[in-house]
């Protein structure tokens with residue numbers, strides 16, 4: 001690598017967030033070019049509203065990817081949590097929410113036990129759990145629920161209400177969670193250990209860390225965040241059907257990768273993921289504007305992930 | 320003082336490789352200022368220098384893994400620049416780098432195919448290196464460090480290079496394998512090919528190499544012939560003005576310790592280790608002398624909680640303990656510094672996070688970190704070991720020796736009662752080595768207990784009060800350090816009775 005390229009690499013590395021934000025602005029610019037006047041306060045408000053559930057879902061994914069794992073059950077968990085929340089809400093909204101969140105924690109616990117204690121490959125474990133969750137949810141919906149449950153008003157407000165006309169309520173929740181994650185990853189022992197495990201499990205063990213405790217807790221945190229994301233999403237679309245969040249699985253991984261977290265673990269940040277979630281939402285908006293069919297969208301998503309992953313390896317010299 | 324290589328009259332036609340004025344910087348860090356190197360055909364040429372002097376950077380430039388900022392490389396009289404390692408390979412230059420380079424998740428065979436290595440000649444060299452029946456479908460992930468190094472070496476040899484570069488290959492090898500590497504290198508020399516050999520062990524350099532080029536702070540400071548009493552000069556050149564200080568700090572006679580018992584090992588059995596008992600006291604450095612594979616690794620692993628013994632006891636403070644995890648041993652005050660830094664370090668993380676890792680190793684410490692306190696503790700350890708942290712980012716950007724020091728600094732900062740050092744000075748330069756032994760003695764003097772294994776027998780006397788010798792998994796001898804000269808240790812380590820006993 002020439003020293004000029006090396007210098008560029010360093011600047012990009014230290015300011016990758018800025019580069020991502022520039023990309024975000026460029027995409028917004030593209031929309032404005034395609035349809036002048038489209039980018040206004042209302043549009044921004046909409047983007048934030050739709051980015052929030054994805055951003056929260058990708059938060060859990062970020063935690064897991066940093067440890068060198070992956071959670072393919074996040075979308076199924078989000079769907080199940082929202083559905084159970086809605087179906088339990090008639091007995092009390094709090095009960096509904098607690099039940100929904102519990103789904104996340106319990107699935108996370110099982111994932112954690114599988115990965116951390118029985119050392120099942122995260123990919124296999126969470127893929128299987130995702131199927132189990134979806135299957136169980138279908139059984140539950142047929143056995144216990146008579147009609148498609150409605151979304152309680154509070155949740156609807158949480159997911160699609162606004163303050164001062166333009167500021168989505170869900171943005172507040174997302175901002176708080178983001179702050180906790182960003183500060184927590186950098187400034188707590190638990191955060192340190194996630195990076196350490198992702199970098200070198202053996203070294204972490206030699207330093208006296210019982211890795212299973214960390215991983216188990218982490219998968220539970222991821223499950224909980226997925227459940228929160230599902231509940232918020234149910235509010236945003238004002239429905240809780242059996243496939244609510246399923247389309248968000250790939251975007252949750254994509255947001256993490258776009259945000260610069262290494263898929264092999266050991267490095268990354270939530271701020272990157274959050275911007276990644278915004279980029280994906282804006283991109284979706286561009287493609288919708290261009291009337292691109294869903295299948296083509298999927299292809300484009302895939303292509304973008306590959307391109308960005310390649311760019312990261314190139315520029316940052318990751319091995 | 321030193322003959323600058325520019326004015327020595329080596330511009331003869333015999334030069335295979337001539338590099339001059341090579342420079343390289345990484346951002347603000349200058350890795351090479353002005354390196355000159357001339358290697359003749361049919362010569363084994365040593366490259367010497369302290370940790371961070373720029374040796375690895377130089378060989379990476381020569382083999383196209385890095386591009387120089389300035390300077391010229393001439394090969395067989397023709398100016399060349401290699402933009403990639405495969406270009407260098409085509410020109411007959413290949414390097415076995417300091418860290419293993421096989422991809423861990425492909426089989427060895429797949430790795431070979433990926434690099435277009437001729438398989439039959441690879442097998443032949445592997446047999447020369449003593450790995451005759453090696454199964455090529457093994458995953459490198461499952462292999463030990465010495466084997467990985469030999470595979471890398473055989474892969475390099477298989478392309479029949481004109482110039483072979485070996486970056487600290489012997490640091491991870493036991494003595495018998497080292498001698499195999501030597502004979503392969505001599506064989507190349509006999510065929511008129513050349514070898515560049517990097518090692519921190521002077522004895523190896525003087526046994527093997529025809530000439531040595533010494534680097535200091537990224538500059539070539541001299542070319543020496545090590546065989547003819549050049550060793551002293553090499554050390555002086557390497558260390559520069561600090562050489563005197565270091566020499567003064569060397570061996571001071573150690574007295575037997577009389578502190579309380581820190582750890583007692585009773586009839587410990589695990590793998591090759593076959594019933595070993597001894598006591599380790601506070602205030603002493605107890606050396607473990609052994610040729611590779613006599614159970615010393617198992618002993619350290621059991622004491623550090625890395626593996627469970629098959630039988631026997633480890634008593635700490637008089638109480639029998641059972642360590643199921645390193646965390647248990649660390650709680651009891653026993654910490655391990657492994658020889659292989661790749662095993663102990665988080666390569667993508669910062670020096671600070673690496674050193675601070677034990678600070679957060681319990682659930683009770685998962686909460687917020689106090690950054691000021693952490694910074695202070697880390698800084699103290701970094702200063703004590705003089706770790707070169709000009710690059711504050713990832714540990715993988717430090718030179719090999721400085722990485723090793725980070726692993727040691729972790730426990731200086733983390734705290735312990737008993738230090739288990741398993742060959743802590745692999746890949747560490749002479750100056751720093753003495754520093755580390757000084758440090759170990761100082762730790763003992765301040766009341767810690769230290770158990771130290773080193774693969775370099777002459778160094779036992781530098782650091783230890785007392786030595787135990789392992790052979791065939793059993794404790795065959797014990798002596799005060801004053802009697803433990805290399806001769807005595809070698810005899811004992813080979814299972815021979817001491818000379819007086821005969």
Ligand SMILES: Nc1ncnc2c1ncn2[C@@H]1O[C@H](COP(=O)(O)OP(=O)(O)OP(=O)(O)O)[C@@H](O)[C@H]1O
Pocket residue numbers: 345348349350368369370371372373374375376377417707709710716717718719720721746
């Ligand atoms: N990729 C890199 N980025 C930044 N700095 C680097 C990089 N590689 C090497 N350096 C720095 O360049 C200097 C020379 O390093 P080099 O690895 O060449 O030393 P060395 O002589 O091989 O030392 P050792 O004996 O410890 O292996 C060191 O200060 C090191 O930190």
Ligand SMILES: [Mg+2]
Pocket residue numbers: 374375376417486718719720
């Ligand atoms: Mg080096």
